Amino acid sequence: MSTASEVIAGQGRVRRAQQFLADNPVVVLVVVLVALLVITDLVNRHQSGEPFVTWKQLSTTLLVAAPLGLLAAGQNLVMLTGGVDLSIAYIATAAAYVTAWQGDAGTTSAILLGLGAGAVIGLVNGIGVAVFRVNPLIMTLGVGSVLFGLLSIYAAKAFKKTIPDLVSSLGTERFFGYIPVNLLLWAPVAAAIILGLRYMGYGRMLYAVGDNPSASRLAGVRIWQVLILGYVLCGLLAAMGGMLLLGFVGNPDLGLATPYLLPSVAAVVIGGTSILGGFGGYGGTILGALILTVLTSLLNVLNGPEWVKQVLYGSLIIVFTAIYARASASD
């Protein structure tokens, strides 16, 4: 047993640590990311004698993380409003299918049609959530299952799949052998989201709607417009992620983006965005996506079976949210 003063001192230290964590989630996430990289490196050296942390591997990590990063961006916007988009993986897959299907008709139109498909599905989600006030979880789960059904119908039909050159080079190539080309898409989008959330009126409204819908309605925010635009943007970002995946995998199939559904939620949650809305940002989400990608590499290096990955994902979501919940509760 420790004495009372020790306990109080210990609590003070814990409190300070919590406060630090609450104020600087990004710092903590960077520490976690670096720690994971070091662990992966050590394990890899132990297993194959090769280092894991090389420029080549780091660039591969970025390349692989980009689609997740874009999906998580969409998820992030929706989650800031207090919603969630569980149809996001099917939106990405649908966009990839549309692009591959229209590939013959020209690169520009194929890509625009793919993005359009994403936006339209996002619009359906948005209308359900904002106008009909359906719980976002149910609306997007329902839209997701309808999309999956439609996709399995069309996937069964034979059609010519052409992947535009631009899409495949975006998905796989690197400048000078090290810088992934897909950063050309991801980096500007990330910058736009981070700055937009901070400085644009619409960005602030997303937070306001998520934090307190009644107050924002009374302040004159048209909540339904904010929500619909949020889901449309989410659909667009998901479509972009789907195209990167299409380029990366090289062939559209039904399970193209499905493995990214729950990681997209996990990346946002790990990145410190509240699932209840109104709190968080995209900077943390990027780190969340990178952490999950490195974690997957670590499990691959360890030759970890699929079930370990699933259990780890699940536990991580709970543990990270618990930490954030404690930290923000101590304010």
Place this chain on the structure above:
Amino acid sequence: MSAADVPFAAERVGVERWRRWLRLHAWTVAVWLVFLMMLPYWRSVSSGSFSFDFQNLVIGALPLCFAAMAQAVVVISGGIDLSVGSLIGLMNVVSARWMVDMSLGRALLFVLLCLVLSGLAGTLTGLIVVTTRIPDIVVTLGMLFVWYGVALWVLTIPGGGAPQQLYDFVQGTVGSTSIPWALVLVLVVWGSFWLSIRWLRPGLSIYAVGSNRNAAYLSGIHVARTRVGAYALCGVLCGLGGMALTTTSFLGDPNAGRIYTLNSVAAIVLGGVSLLGGVGGLIGPVGAAFILTLINTILLQRGTDPNYAAVYTGVIIIVVVMIGGLLERRGRT
């Protein structure tokens, strides 16, 4: 008070009571009316005998009935459980992997063990929700992965099964009548859970906690214990769902439970349970589970491609939920 007034007044009270009852239970009544109205159409589509078709319908609806009841208990208590589907999948593979070579007696004991295990799994989820104070939706999203992962560990590829006698029991009929045992099973589980939630103190406290946590606390209800209890009940019902899946699909498949997360939520929303908690019962969700299964059955019997059937069911769910949303909004303003 004159003698002539009394019967009149009693009659008035009776009518008023009926109206009140109907107002309170309009949604549940409507759900079952919809189900009954679907029956003639179903008969006109199907070419099989009614008793055979009905038996198949009940067998097909069995896992969803349990999933819907599981979800309903948690949602009434003010939470939501996204891990229902993967816990059902886990219990499905656990039972299918180890029950396959057992004698009937041992298999039945194993079923009991599975129910205890899934009850404990639900309790664990509830304890995490209550102690960490993370929103239910996040915890259960995490548990969705965890149970799915454990299911993959138990059985990586579909396989296993159950003793033949167990199949014969669940898929058979009572004696020489055409009442399917599956229906008896649903009724018994439904009755015991429904009565205990509606009439026993711990069950009623689930409603109290779901409709207003603070008021429940102030009136002396142990809120945390009640919420954990709701998750534990949900776990037991998921276990039943998993057993139902094993005995109706003849095998264990780690992915088989997945659809029940969405479908259970759809069933409870259609069945009149408010996602805000404290409103609804188990009668509506079971009716909705039968309706959802019947829609699928009708589409398949009409020769619709199963993929299209999934699309139509999804669209129907979305439309109904949208209409429900509109009605709820009108009710509020």
